[in-house]
Structure formats: C-alpha cells, structure tokens
Amino acid sequence: MLRTRRSEILTAFVLLAPFIVIYGLLFVWPTIQMVMLTFTKAPLIGAGDWVGLKNYERLWGDRLFWTATWNTLYFVLLTVIPSTLLGLLIALGVNRLKGWAQSLVLAAFFIPYILPVSVVYRMWGWMLDSEFGILQHPIAAVWGENVPIFRTIPLFIPAVAFITVWWLIGFNILLFIAGLRNISSEIYEAAELDGATRWQTFRRITWPLIWPITVLVATIQLILQLKIFDQIYLFAQGGRVDATLSLVGLIYRSAFQKNQGGYGATVALVLFMLIVVISVLQFQLLRARGQR
Structure with missing residues (x-):
C-alpha cells in the first residue's frame, strides 16, 4: 500500500510538474519581481535605487x-x-424562442461581443458625435441642444459603461442560456401540474438553479471591468483625460509614458490586491447567498 501510494504521488508530481514550472515562470516569478519593483525608483526597463515605502x-x-x-x-x-441582470433577463426571453428565431436573436446579441474595441469606439464615436451623430437628434430633443457626450465629465463614465454593457452582454447571455438549458424540463412540467405561476416557477425553480451561473457571470464581469482601460483611453482622446483616468490608465501613464516603473508597479500591485480581495469577497458572499 505504501509503495502504491508513493507511486501515485510520483505520477501526480510528474504530470503536474510542467504546469507548476510554467506557472512559476510566467506568473509567480514576475509577481515577485513586481513587488520588489515597488520598493525602488526604477524606470520601465532596468534597475533602480531602493526607496523603501516612498512609492506607497x-x-x-x-x-x-x-x-x-x-x-x-x-x-x-x-x-x-x-x-x-440584463443578461439573465434577455436569456430568459431568448430561451422561450424556438428554432431559427432563437438563433437569430441570440446571434444579434452576441455579434457585438466579437467586435474589437477599436470598431466599437468608431461606431459609437460616430453615432454620438456632437455635430453629425445620429443619436444627437433624440439627445437634442431632450436637452434642447447637441451634447458632446465624451467631453462632458458627468456623462463620460456612464456613457462608456452603457457602451461596454452593450458590447459584452452577449457573452453573459450565452452563459445564462447554457445554464437554462441544463435545467430539466420535467421540473417545469411538474410545477405546471401543481398550478405554479410563472413568477413562482422563476422564484422557486429557475432562480435557485441558475444561481451558480449568476455567481460565475458576476465574478467574471467584476474582474474584467476592474481592469478597464481600452474604452476609457479611446473615448477620452481630446477630452479631460485626468478626470476620466482609470487605475490601468494610471499604470500605463506612469510606467510607459513617464518611465516611472517603480511607481507604476506600485499602482499595479494595489490594483492586483483590489481585484483579489473584491473578487473573493463577492464570490463568497454570492455563494453563501445561494446556499441559504
């Protein structure tokens, strides 16, 4: 038994060794180097003087x-x-469709997700252009005049957030559709025979069974959006960039534009810890909510 146990451990180690080595070289070692860099006044490339906690x-x-x-x-x-929430609501609607209609509607929501950010920027930049943008007509009807959306600070982040939701929601819908299709139709048939209403069916069957997918989607979106850079960088061109800066944008400016590698690494480390802490807390809270 002992020899068999040792053989299993050795086999497991041999199988895991390539992953451990690659993970260590591509993630663990660079992370350690980044942490060390935060205690120096280093440029983007090369060593720097030790400054202790001055960057912090x-x-x-x-x-x-x-x-x-x-x-x-x-x-x-x-x-x-x-x-x-919108991904779940749309998925519930799409899931009720059948045949080509379902495929067509699902494709319409998913197509924006495969577009590169530069195309999304051009599309919405043209539609919201303060002089000839097609969406300025309803905006002018409400405001009384054309509004430069991406140069108006209070409107900038909400506008970019709206565009981002439109752009990425197709992926969420796809995950929810996969989760809904895994729910057995026999459960719904039994609920219908018991006289359950649509709201009761959703509250007692669909929502509890789709909750793990909801946790997954929310966690993925949280990690993805905490690293926001592309949309803000593109839409802020020509505007008040400082007022619309994100954390990744600050890392880019410090490290790549000002050649302050040590300070850029400090901001990156804070962002990394923020992502880890918020993601773990959200995942644990949502999972605990689902287990009650």
Whole structure:
C-alpha cells in the first residue's frame, strides 16, 4: 500500500510538474519581481535605487490615484450589476424562442461581443458625435441642444459603461442560456401540474438553479471591468483625460509614458490586491447567498 501510494504521488508530481514550472515562470516569478519593483525608483526597463515605502507614501497622497480609483469603482458599479441582470433577463426571453428565431436573436446579441474595441469606439464615436451623430437628434430633443457626450465629465463614465454593457452582454447571455438549458424540463412540467405561476416557477425553480451561473457571470464581469482601460483611453482622446483616468490608465501613464516603473508597479500591485480581495469577497458572499 505504501509503495502504491508513493507511486501515485510520483505520477501526480510528474504530470503536474510542467504546469507548476510554467506557472512559476510566467506568473509567480514576475509577481515577485513586481513587488520588489515597488520598493525602488526604477524606470520601465532596468534597475533602480531602493526607496523603501516612498512609492506607497506617494500613492497615498496622489490625488490622481484616488480619482482613478473612484472612476474604476464607479465604472464597475455601472457595468457589473446591470450586465449580469440584463443578461439573465434577455436569456430568459431568448430561451422561450424556438428554432431559427432563437438563433437569430441570440446571434444579434452576441455579434457585438466579437467586435474589437477599436470598431466599437468608431461606431459609437460616430453615432454620438456632437455635430453629425445620429443619436444627437433624440439627445437634442431632450436637452434642447447637441451634447458632446465624451467631453462632458458627468456623462463620460456612464456613457462608456452603457457602451461596454452593450458590447459584452452577449457573452453573459450565452452563459445564462447554457445554464437554462441544463435545467430539466420535467421540473417545469411538474410545477405546471401543481398550478405554479410563472413568477413562482422563476422564484422557486429557475432562480435557485441558475444561481451558480449568476455567481460565475458576476465574478467574471467584476474582474474584467476592474481592469478597464481600452474604452476609457479611446473615448477620452481630446477630452479631460485626468478626470476620466482609470487605475490601468494610471499604470500605463506612469510606467510607459513617464518611465516611472517603480511607481507604476506600485499602482499595479494595489490594483492586483483590489481585484483579489473584491473578487473573493463577492464570490463568497454570492455563494453563501445561494446556499441559504
């Protein structure tokens, strides 16, 4: 028995060794190097002088860092919950369709997801252009005049969040459709025989059974949106970039534009810890909610 146990452990180690080595070289070692970089005044490439905790002290007093943190969290709030709930509602509607109609509607929602961010930027940039954008007609009907959406600070983050939800919601719908199709039709037939209404069926059957997918979608969206950069960077061109900066945007500016690798690594480490803590807390809270 002992020899068999040792043989199993050796086999498992041999099978896991390539993954462990690659994971260590591509993630663990670079992470350790990044942490060490936060204690230096290093450029983007090359070594730098040891400065201890000065980068963290600078971070605490950096107004731009707090602006970027607020913009990132505000963007997450405007995208994660709406995209998850809308994805579920649309999936429930699509799931009721049959045949080619279901395929057509599902494709219509999923096509934007496969578009690159540059195409999304051009499309919405043209439609919301303050001079000739087609969407300026209903905006002017409400506001009384054309509004430069992407140069109006209070409207910038909500507008980009709306575009992001439109762009990425197809993936959420696809996950929810997969979850709904895994629910046995016999359960719904039994509920119908018992006289359950649609709301009771959803509340007592669909919602509890689809909850694990909801947790997955919300967690994926949270991690994805905390790393927001592309949309904000593109739509903020020519506007007040500082007021619309995200955390990843601050990392890009510090490390790649100002050649402050040490400070950029400090912001990156804070973002990494923020993603880990918020994602774990959200996942645990949602999972605990689903187990009650």
